[in-house]
Amino acid sequence: MLFSRNIINIYNNVVKTNHYNLEVAVEITYKKAETLKNRPEGSALGFGTFFTDHMFNMDYNPQDGWHNPRIEPYGPIAMDPSSMVLHYGQAIFEGLKAYRTDSGEIQLFRPKDNLQRLNFSADKLCIPAFDETFVLDALLQLLRIDKDWVPSAPGTSLYIRPTIIATDPYIGLRSSNTFRFFIILSPVGAYYPEGFNPVKIWVTKEYVRAVRGGVGQAKTAGNYAASLYATSLAYKDGYTQVLWLDGVEQKYIEEVGTMNIFFCIGDELITPELNRSILAGVTRDSVIKLAKSWGVKVVERQLSIDEVFEAHEKGLLKEVFGSGTAAIISPVGKIKFDGKEITVGDGNVGPFSAKLFNDLMDIQYGKSDDPFHWIMPVK
Numbered sequence: 519m520l521f522s523r524n525i526i527n528i529y530n531n532v533v534k535t536n537h538y539n540l541e542v543a544v545e546i547t548y549k550k551a552e553t554l555k556n557r558p559e560g561s562a563l564g565f566g567t568f569f570t571d572h573m574f575n576m577d578y579n580p581q582d583g584w585h586n587p588r589i590e591p592y593g594p595i596a597m598d599p600s601s602m603v604l605h606y607g608q609a610i611f612e613g614l615k616a617y618r619t620d621s622g623e624i625q626l627f628r629p630k631d632n633l634q635r636l637n638f639s640a641d642k643l644c645i646p647a648f649d650e651t652f653v654l655d656a657l658l659q660l661l662r663i664d665k666d667w668v669p670s671a672p673g674t675s676l677y678i679r680p681t682i683i684a685t686d687p688y689i690g691l692r693s694s695n696t697f698r699f700f701i702i703l704s705p706v707g708a709y710y711p712e713g714f715n716p717v718k719i720w721v722t723k724e725y726v727r728a729v730r731g732g733v734g735q736a737k738t739a740g741n742y743a744a745s746l747y748a749t750s751l752a753y754k755d756g757y758t759q760v761l762w763l764d765g766v767e768q769k770y771i772e773e774v775g776t777m778n779i780f781f782c783i784g785d786e787l788i789t790p791e792l793n794r795s796i797l798a799g800v801t802r803d804s805v806i807k808l809a810k811s812w813g814v815k816v817v818e819r820q821l822s823i824d825e826v827f828e829a830h831e832k833g834l835l836k837e838v839f840g841s842g843t844a845a846i847i848s849p850v851g852k853i854k855f856d857g858k859e860i861t862v863g864d865g866n867v868g869p870f871s872a873k874l875f876n877d878l879m880d881i882q883y884g885k886s887d888d889p890f891h892w893i894m895p896v897k
């Protein structure tokens with residue numbers, strides 16, 4: 519917010535005239551990495567282990583606001599062991615991807631929605647807001663610099679992780695006065711290298727990830743720490759994800775792992791309504807808009823786990839899938855709850871999940887039209 523005035527002015531001018539092509543010299547300092555890394559092969563990528571040559575950094579203090587935006591070599595952040603983020607988890611993040619099209623161009627999928635959500639999370643965690651237009655331009659600059667890192671093998675992409683952490687060296691409990699904003703980039707492999715297969719999910723009444731009035735709707739570090747224990751129990755039982763129920767009655771479905779969840783019951787597509795403990799996924803919103811455009815009846819409402827099992831008993835439960843940036847669509851084949859396991863449909867990927875997966879991928883990789891204007895080219 520508190521950038522030097524001329525930057526904001528530059529911005530205002532550009533935004534008015536040239537929404538998607540911010541070709542302006544913004545005062546972000548750039549220090550080039552002295553040696554560039556060897557880039558891994560597309561087949562060796564996996565998820566989240568490789569990082570590009572550069573990163574974006576910016577600092578906050580009450581006097582200067584967000585200041586000193588800079589693109590620098592990727593590297594460790596020196597910080598005091600008493601830094602508040604290390605003790606109280608005042609940290610928020612985002613996850614989005616850059617995709618390489620068949621013609622070699624690079625494009626982003628709904629990046630403004632992610633930055634808007636980062637500011638939403640910031641508000642919930644008492645972190646000062648940042649200028650979304652400015653950060654988007656910083657991201658575009660970073661992507662131009664590290665463009666060769668956007669992989670081109672089918673299904674691969676460059677995962678983008680904007681993060682804000684509290685940096686006051688202080689171990690009393692209050693909100694930090696200083697923060698670091700950074701963006702790192704990680705080339706990632708195809709999510710389904712062995713094919714688009716359904717996952718087995720595990721429902722628990724014992725553990726919850728978020729509660730009413732808590733921070734479930736924010737992408738904040740603690741939510742993920744809070745999910746680890748139940749996830750480890752699911753693994754031990756042979757399941758790959760936890761289906762989270764609400765934190766008040768342990769009855770209503772919220773999310774699956776770190777994805778939103780959808781149920782095809784009868785001829786309706788049902789997903790839990792955004793009740794303030796659910797994360798409002800960009801993919802969730804994209805699924806809803808796509809499905810509606812196909813004439814599917816989409817219902818956002820409270821849905822209990824009992825209702826899902828009853829629908830299964832009546833033969834009405836056709837498909838279940840998770841939605842999120844990493845996997846796009848993750849079909850669910852089996853659900854275990856209260857000692858009982860059901861198989862969704864015939865246990866294979868359903869046609870609706872497959873169509874959503876393919877259509878979203880086609881938009882993201884520029885293989886089809888972009889009727890909703892979700893794509894932003896990186897030029």
Ligand SMILES: *Cc1c(COP(=O)(O)O)cnc(C)c1O
Pocket residue numbers: 613737773775776777778797798799800801802841842843844
């Ligand atoms: C990030 C996230 C999602 C999915 O959001 P997308 O914007 O679709 O990637 C869903 N649930 C949780 C808890 C998340 O952290």
